[in-house]
Amino acid sequence: MREVKSSKAYKDKAKAASAKPAALGEDIDLSAFAASAEEQPYQADPSKLPVKAKEQMLETGVILDDTKQRSGTYIQMDNVPVHFSSQQEGIEVMAISQALEKYDWLPDYWWQAVAVDTDKYTAHVELNKSNGYFIRALPGKKTIYPVQACLYLAKAKLAQNVHNIIIAEENSELHIVTGCTTGFGEEPGLHLGVSEFYIKKGAKVTFTMIHSWNPEIAVRPRTGTIIEQDGLFLSNYVLMKPVRSLQTNPLANCVGENATVRFNSILIAPPGSHMDIGSRVLLNARGAKTEIISRALTTGGTIIARGYIEGNAPEVKGHLECRGLILQEKGVIHAIPELKGNLAGIDLSHEAAVGKIAEEEVEYLMARGLTRTEATATIVRGFLRVDIEGLPPQLDAELRKAIEASEKELM
Amino acid sequence: MLEIKHLNVGVEGKEILQDINLTIGTGETHALFGPNGSGKTTLLMAIMGFPRYQVTKGKIIFKGKDITKLAVDERARLGIGISFQRPPVVRGVKTRDMVSAAMGGGGDEKSIAKLAERADLTEFLDRDINYGFSGGEIKRAELLQLMAQKPELTLLDEPESGVDLVNIALIGELLNELLEKGCPIRTRKCMGLIITHTGHILEYVNVRTGYVMLDGRVVCQGDPHEILASIKAKGYEECARCVK
Numbered sequence: 001m002r003e004v005k006s007s008k009a010y011k012d013k014a015k016a017a018s019a020k021p022a023a024l025g026e027d028i029d030l031s032a033f034a035a036s037a038e039e040q041p042y043q044a045d046p047s048k049l050p051v052k053a054k055e056q057m058l059e060t061g062v063i064l065d066d067t068k069q070r071s072g073t074y075i076q077m078d079n080v081p082v083h084f085s086s087q088q089e090g091i092e093v094m095a096i097s098q099a100l101e102k103y104d105w106l107p108d109y110w111w112q113a114v115a116v117d118t119d120k121y122t123a124h125v126e127l128n129k130s131n132g133y134f135i136r137a138l139p140g141k142k143t144i145y146p147v148q149a150c151l152y153l154a155k156a157k158l159a160q161n162v163h164n165i166i167i168a169e170e171n172s173e174l175h176i177v178t179g180c181t182t183g184f185g186e187e188p189g190l191h192l193g194v195s196e197f198y199i200k201k202g203a204k205v206t207f208t209m210i211h212s213w214n215p216e217i218a219v220r221p222r223t224g225t226i227i228e229q230d231g232l233f234l235s236n237y238v239l240m241k242p243v244r245s246l247q248t249n250p251l252a253n254c255v256g257e258n259a260t261v262r263f264n265s266i267l268i269a270p271p272g273s274h275m276d277i278g279s280r281v282l283l284n285a286r287g288a289k290t291e292i293i294s295r296a297l298t299t300g301g302t303i304i305a306r307g308y309i310e311g312n313a314p315e316v317k318g319h320l321e322c323r324g325l326i327l328q329e330k331g332v333i334h335a336i337p338e339l340k341g342n343l344a345g346i347d348l349s350h351e352a353a354v355g356k357i358a359e360e361e362v363e364y365l366m367a368r369g370l371t372r373t374e375a376t377a378t379i380v381r382g383f384l385r386v387d388i389e390g391l392p393p394q395l396d397a398e399l400r401k402a403i404e405a406s407e408k409e410l411m
Numbered sequence: 412m413l414e415i416k417h418l419n420v421g422v423e424g425k426e427i428l429q430d431i432n433l434t435i436g437t438g439e440t441h442a443l444f445g446p447n448g449s450g451k452t453t454l455l456m457a458i459m460g461f462p463r464y465q466v467t468k469g470k471i472i473f474k475g476k477d478i479t480k481l482a483v484d485e486r487a488r489l490g491i492g493i494s495f496q497r498p499p500v501v502r503g504v505k506t507r508d509m510v511s512a513a514m515g516g517g518g519d520e521k522s523i524a525k526l527a528e529r530a531d532l533t534e535f536l537d538r539d540i541n542y543g544f545s546g547g548e549i550k551r552a553e554l555l556q557l558m559a560q561k562p563e564l565t566l567l568d569e570p571e572s573g574v575d576l577v578n579i580a581l582i583g584e585l586l587n588e589l590l591e592k593g594c595p596i597r598t599r600k601c602m603g604l605i606i607t608h609t610g611h612i613l614e615y616v617n618v619r620t621g622y623v624m625l626d627g628r629v630v631c632q633g634d635p636h637e638i639l640a641s642i643k644a645k646g647y648e649e650c651a652r653c654v655k
Contacts, residue, residue, distance in 0.1 A: 323502070361501045363461055368513040368556055369487040378512065382503025382539075 007107065010116045014126035017117035024306075025247025025276050028218050030120065033159035033190045035128045040077040040154065049075065049082065053152055053183055059405075060179020060210040061398050062150040069394070071175075072147040074133040077154045079161055081131055090141030091174070092134065093149075096163055099134035106134075109165055113196035113224030113253070121192045121220040130161035132194070137172035137203070146175040146208075146395055153180075153217070156187035164195040168203035168231070175392055176205070180219075181212040188216045188244075197225035197233065201256060204232040206391055210402050213243040215272050221248040229256030229285070236388060238402060239275065240268040242301075249278035249306060254288035254316075264386045265294040266403060269301025269331065278306025278336075283316035283346070290317075295384055296324040298331030308338045311346035318347070324354035325383050412437050413458070413564055413602060418469035420450075420457040426467065427453045428627045435564070438599030440590050440616065442635045443606045445624035446647045451606045452496065454624070455566045458604070459493045460486045473564065492562030494553035496569045496606075500541045506552055507536040513559035523559070530555040530585060546573025547582075554585045565589055567605040571612045583615025592617060610639040623650050630654045 021027045043049055046064040054064045057075070067073055072086040072093030081095040092099075100106050116126050133149050153160050168174045182189055191213075199205050213219060227233050233252055252261040263279035281290040296303040309318035324333030337350040357379050365375035384403055388396060413435040420428040428450050435441050443451045457464040458471060460483045471479045478486055492513075501509075510526060511518045527533045530551045541549055550570055557565055570586065571579050587593065591601045605612060613635060621635030623642075631638065631650060641649065 358499065360499045361504075363483055364495070364499050364501065365504075365509070365512060366482070366484040367459060367461075367487055367493050368509060368560060369484055369515060370512050371484050372482075374512075374516075375484075378504055378508060379501060382501065382505070382508065385503050 010111055010126055013117045014123035017123040018120055018127060020117065020120050020123065022119040022121060022220070022247065024249060025220070026245050026274070028190060028220065028245070030124055030159060030190070032157070032188070034157055035159060037078040037155040037158050039080050040082045042081070043083050046073055046075060046083045046085070053077070053154070056181045056183055056212070057150045057152065057179055060150065060181050060212050061177045061208070061402055062148050062179040069145045070148045071143040071145045072135070074135070074149040075152065076131060076133070076150070076162065077152045078158055079129050079131055084133070088144060090138040091143055091147060092136040092138070093147055094134050096132045096134045096165055099165070106165070109167065109196060109198055113198065113226050114194050114222050118222055122194055122222050124159065125161045125163055125192050125194050128159070128161050130163050132162040132164040134165050135174065135176060136167040137169060137174040139169040140171045142173035143175050146177045149176065149178040151178070151180045151191065151193060153182040153189045153191055154184070156184045156189055159190040159192060162191070162193040164193070166195065166205065167198045168200060168205045170200045171202040173204045175395060176207045177395065177398065178207070178209045179212065180209070182214050182217060184214070186214055186216050188218070191217065191219045193221040195221065195223045197223070199225065199227045199231040199233050201228045202230045206234040206236070206395065208236040208391070208395055208399055209238070211239045211243070212241045215242040216244050218244055219246040219248070221250070223248065223250035225250070225252040225261070227252060227254050227256060227259035227261060230258050231256060232260045234262045234388070234391065235264070236391070236399060237263070237265045237277070238399065240266070240403065242270045242273045243275065244272070245274050247276040249280060251280045251282070252290070253282045253284060254290070255284055257285045258287040258289070259285060260288070261290040263292045264388055265305070266384055266386060267294065267296045267303055267305070269296070269298040269303045271300030271330065273301030275301065276304040276306070278308065280308040281310070281318060283309065283311045283318060284313055286313050286315055288313060288316045292320045293386055294322045295386060296322070296333050296335070297380070297383065298324070298326055298328065298333055300328045300330045302332040304334045304336065306336045306338070307350065309348055310340040310342070311348050312342045314343065314345050316346050320350035322350070322352040323383070325380070326354065326356050412474065414472040415458070416470045416472070418457070418471065419467045420453055421465045421467050422453065422463060426627070428457065431469070431629055433622065433629065435602045435604060437602065438591070438596055439619045440603035440605065441620040441622065442613065442618045443604065443622050443624060444638060444642060449624040450627040451624050452568055455493065455568050455604065455606060458566055459483060459491060487560070490563035491566065492557045492560045492564070493566040494550070494557055494568060494570055496572060498541050498549060498553060500539065502539050502542060504540050505537050506532065506540050506555070509540050509556050510536070510559045513556045518559065526555055526558050530558070531581060547575060547578035550574055550582055551578070551585070554582065554589065557589055558585065563600055564602045564604070567603060569606050569608055571607065571609060579611060580615065583612065586612070586616050590616065610643070613639060625651055625654065
C-alpha cells in the first residue's frame with residue numbers, strides 16, 4: 001500500500017508543533033511507542049481476516065463475515081489498510097492514500113477541519129507513517145446500509161496514526177458505523193486518530209463510533225467537522241470498556257444557515273479508566289442548531305465530560321445536557337458545560353446533573369414488584385438510553401445491542 | 412384482609428403514628444381523612460414497607476401473613492400496590508417499562524397498549540415516567556401501573572389532587588375497575604385505602620368506612636360521607652374538640 005504524501009508546508013507546521021502538548025489531558029510520551037509495525041497482508045475478502053480480529057471487531061459493530069447489510073467496508077490494522085470496498089454505487093470507500101492519488105482536489109480538504117499543528121498528536125500523524133479511510137457520498141446519493149470502518153490496533157507498544165476524510169456531497173446521506181479496538185491484552189498502545197468531516201449543502205451524516213480498548217491504551221482522537229447550509233451531522237460516541245487515558249474534544253463548525261449538529265456520548269468508566277471527553281460546536285450561521293447530550297457513568301474511573309457551544313449568528317439555538325451517575329464510591333465525574341453567546345437573539349441553554357441513583361427512584365420501581373437489583377438495572381439502562389433522533393432503525397438497534405451487552409457486564 | 416394492630420411508626424427517629432388499629436375486609440374500600448401532617452401518608456408508606464418509615468411497635472397482617480418486616484418489593488409481589496401523591500420522575504425509564512415491570516416483567520405490546528388506551532395514556536408510553544406530566548397525567552400513570560400490577564390491596568394517596576373535573580371522572584372509573592366495584596360484593600377481592608383531602612373522589616368511588624387521623628392517631632371511624640360532611644361544615648377543629 002502506498003504511503004500518504006503531504007505537502008511541505010504541512011510537514012513544516014507539524015515539525016514546529018511536534019513537542020506541543022495538547023490543551024487538555026495527560027501528556028503522552030510518544031517516544032515510548034513504535035512508529036511502524038510489520039505490514040498485514042491486504043485481503044480482498046474481509047471474511048478471510050484473522051478470526052480473533054473479526055470477533056473483536058464484531059463487538060464494535062463491524063461485521064465482516066456477511067457484509068450484505070453494509071454499503072462499504074474499511075479495515076485498517078495498525079497503520080495499514082487491509083481491506084476496503086464499496087458495495088453501493090455513488091458511495092466511495094477507500095484508503096486515504098489511494099484517494100489522494102485518485103483525486104487531485106483532495107488536498108483542498110487536507111487539514112482544513114483540524115489544524116495540523118493542533119498539538120503534538122496531530123503533528124505525529126502528519127510526520128509519521130499513517131493512513132485512514134476516505135468515505136464519500138456523491139451528490140444526492142444516500143446509503144442504503146451504513147458504511148463500516150474499523151481501526152484495529154494489532155501490535156502492542158505501537159502508535160497507530162490515522163487520518164480520515166469524510167465528505168458528504170450536496171444533498172447526500174451517509175451513515176457510518178466505526179469501531180476501534182485492539183487485538184492484544186493488557187499491554188500499552190496508542191491510537192491517534194484525525195478525522196475531518198465535510199458536510200455539504202443539504203447533506204446528512206450520521207457517525208456512530210464504538211470504542212473498545214484495553215486498560216493500558218491511550219487514545220487521542222482529533223476530529224473536526226464543517227457543516228454547510230441545511231446540513232446535518234449526528235455523532236454518536238459509545239465507550240463502555242476500560243481505557244487508560246482518552247482525551248478528545250471534537251469541534252463542529254456550522255458555517256451554513258440552518259446547519260444542525262447533534263453529539264451524543266455514552267460513557268462508562270471502570271476503575272483505572274480516565275476519560276476526558278467533550279464536544280464543541282460553533283454556531284456561525286443564521287438558524288444553526290445544536291444539541292450535545294452526554295451520559296457518563298462511573299464504576300470507579302474518572303470522566304471529565306465537557307461541552308461547549310458558541311453562538312455567533314442570529315437565531316441560533318443550542319442545548320447541552322450532561323448527566324453523570326456515580327455507581328461506586330471512588331468514581332469521579334466532572335461535568336464542564338460551557339455556553340458563550342456573542343450577540344443578542346440567540347438561545348443557548350444547558351443542564352448538568354451528577355450524582356448517585358436516587359433511593360426514591362429505586363423504591364418507586366420496587367413498589368411495582370422489582371427487586372432492588374432489578375430496579376437499579378432498569379434505572380441504569382434508562383440512564384444510558386439516549387433517544388437518538390435521525391438514526392436509521394437498524395443502526396439504532398445495533399447501538400442499543402452494544403449498550404445492552406455492556407450493561408450486563410456492568411450489573 | 413388487611414389488619415393493622417397497635418402500630419407505631421417513626422421517621423428518622425421521630426414517632427409519627429401511634430397505636431393505629433384498622434381492619435379492611437376483603438373487597439372493602441376505606442378512606443382516610445385528616446389535616447396536613449396528621450400522618451396519613453406515613454401510614455400508607457408504612458403499609459407499603461418503605462424503609463424510611465420504621466415500624467417501632469405493632470403488626471401489619473395481610474392475607475393472614477405478618478408482613479411487618481417484608482421489603483417493599485416483597486409486599487408488592489404479595490399483592491399490595493400504591494398510587495403516590497407525588498411520584499418521582501425517573502429519567503430514561505419509560506412509562507412502558509413501568510407498566511411492564513408492574514406486570515411482573517412481562518406484558519406483551521398489545522396488552523400494554525390496551526391498558527394505556529384505557530387510561531388515555533397511549534402517547535405517554537414512550538415518554539420518561541412522570542417527566543413533564545400534568546397533575547392528571549401523573550395520577551392516571553399511577554393508576555395505569557396499578558392496573559398492570561392488579562394488586563389485591565390498593566393504597567391511594569390523594570388520587571384526585573391536582574386533577575381537573577374531566578380527569579377526575581376518568582380516575583373514578585379506573586379506580587372502580589381496579590377495586591372491582593363492578594363485581595358483586597361477595598365475589599369482590601380487591602381492597603382499597605384512599606387518602607382524600609377534598610373528598611371529591613367519594614363522589615365517584617363507593618367507600619365503606621372512613622377514618623379521621625389527627626396527630627398520628629385514628630380518632631374517629633364511621634360512615635365516610637357523614638365524616639366528610641362534618642369536616643366540611645366544621646373543619647378538623649371540631650374533630651379535635653370531639654376527641655377531647
